[in-house]
Amino acid sequence: MAERILIIDDEPAIAGTLDPVLASQGYAVRTAHSAAEGLAAARAEAFDIVLLDLGLPDADGKDLIGQLRALNPMAILVLSARHQEAEKVAALDEGAEDFINKPFGIEELLARIRVALRRLAGEEGRSSEFRSHDLEIWFDRRQVRLMGEEVRLSPKEFDLLEALARKAGQVVTHRRLLLAGWKDPNIDGQYLRSYIGLLRQKLEEDPAEPRLILTESGVGYRLVTQAPGS
Amino acid sequence: MMYRMKQMPLIKASPNSNSGWILRGRNAAYGAILLFVLSTAVAALTEHFNRPTSTALIYMLGVTVIGATSGLRNGLIAAVAASFIYNFFLSEPVFAFSAMSAGQIARIIAFNCCAVISGLFAGRQNDRARKAEEAQARLNMLSDRLQKVMLLPDLVTTMNGAELRSWLGRFEFLDAEGHRVGAPPDVAWTELAELQFDGPSFHSERHGATLYRLEQAGHDIGSVIFGDTEASFEGRFNDMEAVVALVAMTVERCLLLQQLSQTEAVRRSEELKTALLSSLSHDMRTPLSAIAASASSLRTLSDDLDPGVRLKLLQTIQEQCERLDRYTANLLDLGRLQAGIDPDKLEDVDIVEILGSVLRSARAQSGQRNIRKSFDSPAAIVRGNPVMAEQIFGNLLENAIRYSPDDSAIDLNLFVRADHVHVEIVDQGCGIPKNELPLLFDRFYRSSRTKHLEGQGLGLSIAKGFVKLFHGSIAIDSPHANGTGTQVIVRLPLSFQAGQTSHG
Numbered sequence: 001m002a003e004r005i006l007i008i009d010d011e012p013a014i015a016g017t018l019d020p021v022l023a024s025q026g027y028a029v030r031t032a033h034s035a036a037e038g039l040a041a042a043r044a045e046a047f048d049i050v051l052l053d054l055g056l057p058d059a060d061g062k063d064l065i066g067q068l069r070a071l072n073p074m075a076i077l078v079l080s081a082r083h084q085e086a087e088k089v090a091a092l093d094e095g096a097e098d099f100i101n102k103p104f105g106i107e108e109l110l111a112r113i114r115v116a117l118r119r120l121a122g123e124e125g126r127s128s129e130f131r132s133h134d135l136e137i138w139f140d141r142r143q144v145r146l147m148g149e150e151v152r153l154s155p156k157e158f159d160l161l162e163a164l165a166r167k168a169g170q171v172v173t174h175r176r177l178l179l180a181g182w183k184d185p186n187i188d189g190q191y192l193r194s195y196i197g198l199l200r201q202k203l204e205e206d207p208a209e210p211r212l213i214l215t216e217s218g219v220g221y222r223l224v225t226q227a228p229g230s
Numbered sequence: 231m232m233y234r235m236k237q238m239p240l241i242k243a244s245p246n247s248n249s250g251w252i253l254r255g256r257n258a259a260y261g262a263i264l265l266f267v268l269s270t271a272v273a274a275l276t277e278h279f280n281r282p283t284s285t286a287l288i289y290m291l292g293v294t295v296i297g298a299t300s301g302l303r304n305g306l307i308a309a310v311a312a313s314f315i316y317n318f319f320l321s322e323p324v325f326a327f328s329a330m331s332a333g334q335i336a337r338i339i340a341f342n343c344c345a346v347i348s349g350l351f352a353g354r355q356n357d358r359a360r361k362a363e364e365a366q367a368r369l370n371m372l373s374d375r376l377q378k379v380m381l382l383p384d385l386v387t388t389m390n391g392a393e394l395r396s397w398l399g400r401f402e403f404l405d406a407e408g409h410r411v412g413a414p415p416d417v418a419w420t421e422l423a424e425l426q427f428d429g430p431s432f433h434s435e436r437h438g439a440t441l442y443r444l445e446q447a448g449h450d451i452g453s454v455i456f457g458d459t460e461a462s463f464e465g466r467f468n469d470m471e472a473v474v475a476l477v478a479m480t481v482e483r484c485l486l487l488q489q490l491s492q493t494e495a496v497r498r499s500e501e502l503k504t505a506l507l508s509s510l511s512h513d514m515r516t517p518l519s520a521i522a523a524s525a526s527s528l529r530t531l532s533d534d535l536d537p538g539v540r541l542k543l544l545q546t547i548q549e550q551c552e553r554l555d556r557y558t559a560n561l562l563d564l565g566r567l568q569a570g571i572d573p574d575k576l577e578d579v580d581i582v583e584i585l586g587s588v589l590r591s592a593r594a595q596s597g598q599r600n601i602r603k604s605f606d607s608p609a610a611i612v613r614g615n616p617v618m619a620e621q622i623f624g625n626l627l628e629n630a631i632r633y634s635p636d637d638s639a640i641d642l643n644l645f646v647r648a649d650h651v652h653v654e655i656v657d658q659g660c661g662i663p664k665n666e667l668p669l670l671f672d673r674f675y676r677s678s679r680t681k682h683l684e685g686q687g688l689g690l691s692i693a694k695g696f697v698k699l700f701h702g703s704i705a706i707d708s709p710h711a712n713g714t715g716t717q718v719i720v721r722l723p724l725s726f727q728a729g730q731t732s733h734g
Contacts, residue, residue, distance in 0.1 A: 013520035017546050020539040021527040079519075102519035105526035 002028040003117055004046070008038035008061070009053035009079065014102075018051065021106055027113075035059035039067060046072045048120060049113055052096070054080040054087060062087075065094040075116035079104075085218030089173055092219070098170040115169035115225065130165040132225045135203065135212065137165050151202050156181050160195055161203075164213065164223035173220040196221060261299070265292045266311065270319055289316055293345045297352025305349030305356075313342040365469050368397060372473060376480040380487055385480055386412030398473060399439070399457035403481070406450050419455055431474075442470075444478040451481050513557055517550035524550075559621075576700070578725050581610040581651055584619045585644060592627040598636040601627075605644040610651035612722040614700040622696045625689035626655045626718050633716070634659030646724070653720045661709035661716055697722065 005027045009015045015031040022029045030047070032038035035056045042050070050068055054061035065076055078091045078099040088099050097116050100109060130137040136145040142158050144151045153161065163180035164172055175185045177192055196215075200207040214222045269292040289312040297305025372394065379385045382403060388394065389401035403411045404423050422437045433440040438458045444451050454477055456470075524543040527535065535543070582605055593601060612619075630640045638658040645652050697704045702722035709715055 011516050011520070013517065013546055013550055014523065017520050017523045017527070017543060020542065021523070021531060021535070024531060024534040024536070024539065102515045103522035104519065106523055107526060107530055109523070 002026055003048045004028045004030070005049045005051065005113070006038065006041055006047040007031045007051045008033075008035070008056065008064070009051070010034060010055075010057050011053065014053070014079070018109075022113075025110065033057075035061065035064050038064065042068055042071050042074075047074050049116055050074055050076045051109075052076055052078050054078060054091065062091050062094055065091060065096050069095045073120065075120050077112055077116060088171075088216075088219050089175075092171065092173050093175070112169070119167070119170070130168060132168060132223075137161065139165075146203055153199070153202065156195055157199050157202070160192075161199060161223075164221060168223045169225040171216045171220050171222045175220075177220065261296070265296060266308075266315060268292075269312075270315060274319065290344055290348055294348045294352045297349040298356055300353075300356070302350065302353025302357055305353035306346065309342070309345035309349035312345050369469065369472055369476070372398075373476055376476055379480050380484060382481065382484045382488075383412035385477070385484060389477070396459065399459040400455075401457075402455040403452060404455070405452045408453075411452075422455060423453065431470075440470075442474045444474070444481055446478060446482045451478065451485060514554065517553045520550045521547050576613045576615060578611050579614040579616045579619050581612055581619065581653065581722065582608065582644065584616060585623055585642065585653070588620055588623045588627060589642070591624070592631065595628070596631050596640070599631055599634060600637075600639045601642060602639055603642045603644075607644065607646040607651075610644060610646050610722075611725045612651060612700060612702070613725045614696075614722070618696045618699070622693045622720065623653065623655075625693045626720070629689055630655050630657035630659065630716070630718075633657065649724050651722050651724055653722075654717060655720075656715060656717045658715045661714050662706070693720075 005022055007015050007018055007022075007029065009018075009031070010033050012033070015033065019029050019031050027049075030041055030045075032041050035058050038050075038052070038056075041047075052061050052064065052068075056064075061078070061080070065078075068074065068076060075097040076095065078088070078096045079102060080087065080091075080099065091099060097119070098112055100112055128138065128140050130139070134147045137143070139162055142153075142155075144153055144158070144161065159181050160177055163177055174189055174192060178185045178187050178189075181192065181195065196213060197207070200210050200213055204210050204212055212224060214224060216222055269288050272288055293305065293308045293312050296308040375388050375391070375394065376385070379388050382405070386401065386403050389398070389403075395401070402419055405411055408423060410420075410423075419437060419439060422432075422434055422439060422441055425432060425434070425441070427441075430445075431440055431442040439455050440458070441453055441455045443453045454474065456473075524546045528540060528543050532540065585603070585605070589601065589603065627640070627642070634640060634657040640658075641654065641656040643652075643654040643656070694704050697720055700722050702720060704721075705719045707717040707719070
């Protein structure tokens with residue numbers, strides 16, 4: 001059965017482009033041009049993915065996130081031209097799965113949709129291990145291997161890596177990472193930066209140009225599941 | 231001379247300038263009579279006990295008290311009265327105005343002299359106190375008036391108000407650079423202002439005026455000139471220091487407020503820049519997103535896409551490029567508006583022709599909206615610039631389309647009246663709240679009802695700027711009918727030569 005995607009965006013050029021392109025990839029697509037229309041569509045049928053624009057004519061898209069999530073288990077990807085970090089963090093805090101900055105290439109959007117769908121499917125059986133190209137993680141044993149070689153991590157480093165790997169491919173906010181590592185979201189972000197630095201020292205080929213743990217400025221970090229370009 | 235706010239004594243207005251214990255007018259007369267009756271009684275009593283020397287002293291006390299309480303004039307009257315009473319009641323022979331011996335005459339003369347002198351001193355003391363009190367009241371009045379002054383021109387107006395002017399004379403203020411503020415130029419005083427002098431003030435007989443330098447914390451904050459006045463000449467120099475201090479405080483306050491409002495203006499313009507950048511980033515990124523998504527789909531997914539979808543994506547790219555071009559044009563127009571336009575470059579423009587071309591492109595964007603046109607003239611020639619004219623009506627029609635629902639009607643009416651052409655654009659959109667109407671033409675202003683919609687808030691401000699360049703006017707009425715819709719009316723003066731060409 002095809003996964004169902006709802007696009008909520010008042011901009012006809014964007015909805016009009018995404019609709020046929022996503023359909024060509026085998027998804028069942030519906031479009032809505034306002035918050036009210038989107039909510040009505042989500043009530044009428046269950047969607048797996050909602051692509052949500054934050055600047056809607058009748059409401060702020062952020063306020064819609066909670067209402068949508070209350071309906072069904074679904075992954076909400078925020079599409080927004082708003083480049084304010086605070087907006088993204090707020091949307092993620094409201095329960096959005098991930099965000100994509102406009103303008104974006106279709107490959108990036110399709111990759112994010114696949115990640116979100118995998119996660120949605122994975123939620124039933126919480127996996128005990130993570131595998132992505134050179135990196136292997138066993139959560140129960142708290143063991144990490146890079147290119148088959150054992151990597152020794154401190155408990156905090158492992159907690160942070162686990163938090164990133166459990167949402168691999170998606171952004172994890174500073175707040176979530178601070179909670180994972182320190183159980184306190186009000187810790188100085190400087191600690192988080194230095195621990196991410198330590199993780200990169202141990203996992204990245206070139207820590208100055210990370211390809212595995214990416215920085216989402218002002219928002220958080222993202223563990224990539226595929227090496228870029230592959 | 232330094233005037234610091236902190237050093238200024240607080241001048242409080244007393245509720246009644248007559249202090250209670252000072253007797254005035256009729257009360258003073260009653261008081262005097264009572265005092266004399268008492269004094270005479272006491273004197274008669276002491277006389278009875280054979281102590282005549284103290285009598286004169288008792289009267290002297292009475293005269294001094296009256297002088298002190300009710301002024302110089304009453305003091306003198308009391309002194310004379312006392313000497314008569316003394317003669318009549320107490321000096322031998324009693325109950326007659328006569329002197330018996332040389333010793334008694336000398337005593338009466340000495341008494342009279344003492345009574346007059348003590349009455350004189352006491353009275354003058356009292357007059358001084360009253361004058362000080364009046365001066366205080368005037369300063370209170372001045373302080374009250376100056377409290378309300380927030381701008382330097384207001385200071386000049388206030389100081390030249392009838393009441394203050396009759397007290398202090400004609401007033402002028404010169405700022406630290408010597409520029410006169412608020413008052414019409416006065417040749418004689420300009421000369422005075424340019425005089426070099428030492429010290430805080432300079433009085434010029436020739437100009438009949440005094441110039442005072444104002445300083446605040448060691449800084450020159452300007453100077454003031456007071457014209458001489460008859461009425462206040464005598465007392466003014468005692469008060470002047472306080473008056474100048476009050477004025478200096480007011481000038482300082484005005485200067486501080488001026489600085490604050492300049493800071494506020496800079497802050498606001500920074501805010502506008504930020505608003506422009508964030509709105510630009512939104513408005514540019516939306517078409518860019520559509521272009522990026524379409525182009526990347528065509529490149530990577532081409533094999534999966536139907537020919538129809540491929541064509542649609544290509545169309546999207548083209549449309550969105552045109553949209554970006556319009557934004558860019560708007561920004562360029564804004565720059566052009568700021569630079570102004572050379573009046574020689576204005577040419578005859580036919581508004582009917584312009585509207586025709588605007589309509590062509592508007593219909594392409596209008597979707598299901600029905601644009602109805604009604605022109606009552608085949609031509610309407612105005613002095614202007616064709617590109618700018620197209621921009622005016624293009625922006626207005628774009629607004630009407632953007633802010634009105636699909637399937638609604640938009641009316642475009644043109645009629646020629648006497649020497650003007652009117653163009654009305656009426657939509658059936660959401661309208662504009664009345665309180666926002668005055669703000670609409672502000673650059674970057676966007677109505678609260680449309681904030682979520684795309685747009686930089688530049689369209690109307692550009693349209694208005696161009697209309698003004700063409701010596702026309704623009705007005706907005708909203709809600710236009712039934713509580714919805716907006717009517718925009720542009721009025722442009724017809725070109726003089728055009729009258730002949732359009733009918734010829």
